[in-house]
Amino acid sequence: MPTYSEKVMDHFANPRNVGEIEDADGVGSEGNPVCGDMMEFYIKVDDGRLTDVKYKTFGCGAAIACSSMVSEMAKGKTVEEAKKITNADVAAELEGLPKNKLHCSNLGADALHKAIEDYESKAREG
Amino acid sequence: MRDVYFDYGATTPLRPEVVEAMLPYLKEQFGNPLSLHRYGEVPREAVEEGREKVAQLIGARSNEIYFTASGSEANNMAVKGIALMNEKKGKHLVVSAVEHLSVINAAQTMEKLGFEVTRVPVDKHGVVDPADVEKALRDDTTLVSIMHANSEIGTIQPIGEIAQVVKERSKAYFHTDAVATAGKLPVDVKELGVDLLSLAGNQFYGPKGAGALYIKRGSRIMPLIDGGVQEAGRRAGTENVPAIVGLGVAAELAAADMEERRAHLVPLRDRLIERLTSEIDDIYLTGHPTQRLPGHVSVVVEYIEGEAMLLLLSMQGVAASSGSTCTSRALKASHVLTALGIEPGLANGSLLLTLGRDSSMEDVDYFMEVFPPIVDRLRQMSPLYKEA
Numbered sequence: 214m215p216t217y218s219e220k221v222m223d224h225f226a227n228p229r230n231v232g233e234i235e236d237a238d239g240v241g242s243e244g245n246p247v248c249g250d251m252m253e254f255y256i257k258v259d260d261g262r263l264t265d266v267k268y269k270t271f272g273c274g275a276a277i278a279c280s281s282m283v284s285e286m287a288k289g290k291t292v293e294e295a296k297k298i299t300n301a302d303v304a305a306e307l308e309g310l311p312k313n314k315l316h317c318s319n320l321g322a323d324a325l326h327k328a329i330e331d332y333e334s335k336a337r338e339g
Numbered sequence: 340m341r342d343v344y345f346d347y348g349a350t351t352p353l354r355p356e357v358v359e360a361m362l363p364y365l366k367e368q369f370g371n372p373l374s375l376h377r378y379g380e381v382p383r384e385a386v387e388e389g390r391e392k393v394a395q396l397i398g399a400r401s402n403e404i405y406f407t408a409s410g411s412e413a414n415n416m417a418v419k420g421i422a423l424m425n426e427k428k429g430k431h432l433v434v435s436a437v438e439h440l441s442v443i444n445a446a447q448t449m450e451k452l453g454f455e456v457t458r459v460p461v462d463k464h465g466v467v468d469p470a471d472v473e474k475a476l477r478d479d480t481t482l483v484s485i486m487h488a489n490s491e492i493g494t495i496q497p498i499g500e501i502a503q504v505v506k507e508r509s510k511a512y513f514h515t516d517a518v519a520t521a522g523k524l525p526v527d528v529k530e531l532g533v534d535l536l537s538l539a540g541n542q543f544y545g546p547k548g549a550g551a552l553y554i555k556r557g558s559r560i561m562p563l564i565d566g567g568v569q570e571a572g573r574r575a576g577t578e579n580v581p582a583i584v585g586l587g588v589a590a591e592l593a594a595a596d597m598e599e600r601r602a603h604l605v606p607l608r609d610r611l612i613e614r615l616t617s618e619i620d621d622i623y624l625t626g627h628p629t630q631r632l633p634g635h636v637s638v639v640v641e642y643i644e645g646e647a648m649l650l651l652l653s654m655q656g657v658a659a660s661s662g663s664t665c666t667s668r669a670l671k672a673s674h675v676l677t678a679l680g681i682e683p684g685l686a687n688g689s690l691l692l693t694l695g696r697d698s699s700m701e702d703v704d705y706f707m708e709v710f711p712p713i714v715d716r717l718r719q720m721s722p723l724y725k726e727a
Contacts, residue, residue: 225650231720246684246723249644249664249672253722269722273646273665277720313670 218308224278232267241327250276254328275314283321341705348693354544360588364581389587396590398527410518410539411441413552417514417535418445420560421482429479430454436678464627465494476509486516491675492626493635502532522593545589549582604634634694642724643717655709662689
């Protein structure tokens with residue numbers, strides 16, 4: 214097993230905000246089972262704020278920990294603030310990731326941003 | 340919680356007799372076997388005794404055994420050594436698609452040096468068809484390397500039949516990587532009909548750093564490690580006396596209780612396979628169902644990923660392994676599972692359990708207590724799993 218920080222192991226063993234949102238305002242998916250990691254993010258937005266963030270993840274310890282951390286970082290933030298969350302922020306909050314697992318943090322941030330894009334495009338149409 | 344080691348395929352604990360036998364060579368018998376003075380005597384004898392014991396394990400002569408630091412080194416010595424020595428006769432090598440990376444990558448290196456390599460495909464159980472090997476043979480084939488059994492999926496190959504085809508239809512040397520079988524199943528170089536064979540001590544309760552290559556008398560290789568006169572000039576370097584002694588004792592013990600260990604492992608393996616496939620949905624055994632290593636269970640679990648399974652198992656005291664992309668340091672999907680035609684997403688749900696001497700039915704029961712909830716938990720989290 215790669216050496217994961219305590220924070221990563223905590224988020225892996227006790228992932229926060231796992232689930233789906235049925236009437237989500239935005240849904241974003243990144244990765245695929247062929248590469249070994251896949252995340253689907255669901256967000257609820259009220260008054261420009263992410264009031265709820267949930268996700269489903271297929272992947273390794275780092276993938277699960279990253280999606281948990283992203284959900285925690287994004288919940289309660291404004292849409293603009295959530296857009297600014299980067300993979301580097303995620304890795305830093307997790308107190309570091311093994312080099313070959315850094316791509317998992319990309320996946321988490323990207324999936325969240327896709328969910329936000331989805332929300333914004335729906336909002337434009339609606 | 341229970342401490343369960345289900346990763347004997349990675350390495351095995353040393354038997355106490357092996358440790359005992361090695362100790363003097365780690366302490367007072369520190370001499371170099373090549374020394375002419377008295378310090379060399381006992382170590383020199385010990386190395387030759389180890390050589391004789393390894394030879395007996397595989398039905399070979401003592402002077403056909405060459406010690407290496409690992410099975411991987413023995414494989415490299417065979418592939419590169421035969422290829423380079425016979426370059427003028429031909430530059431074509433044949434391997435299977437499921438060989439150990441030390442054979443696959445050694446062959447790839449030879450490709451970069453201007454050799455041609457044919458990789459024989461396998462069926463969905465990972466079995467090599469002798470007819471497919473025959474099709475691959477050419478006038479300029481100098482080496483065929485097909486493993487005796489595969490450590491990732493447990494499948495045992497029909498080496499005797501393949502060797503016959505190679506002998507009858509070509510002038511190539513035939514090498515088998517027997518790292519997964521030597522010391523576990525009967526391996527006789529004459530019965531198998533091979534010219535070269537690799538084995539490794541840490542697979543059968545011997546030390547790490549102790550491998551060997553059998554080279555049939557009359558076959559020549561280009562050494563990988565040039566230098567002094569050790570190993571009849573075929574592999575230079577001061578002998579790792581303690582490791583060789585340990586390897587010899589392990590080989591002797593392995594030969595003595597081989598059938599007993601096999602009879603102990605098969606029921607455990609079969610019970611585990613039966614329970615896994617009946618108590619968990621969407622789980623599939625990889626490798627051949629019956630023509631497989633005695634303690635070997637390999638499955639792919641749909642909708643979830645290997646490393647996550649290993650981490651949760653580890654938290655419950657169970658040590659296991661996986662062939663998923665994330666668990667490979669190179670972040671590459673297992674070439675073996677790929678060769679079986681297993682869809683890459685499913686291959687990432689690989690779980691590999693290898694049982695050994697100290698494994699018990701209590702271990703199997705405990706595993707089946709903790710594993711199904713782990714599968715459920717990860718499936719609940721997975722975007723791929725839709726409950727019926």
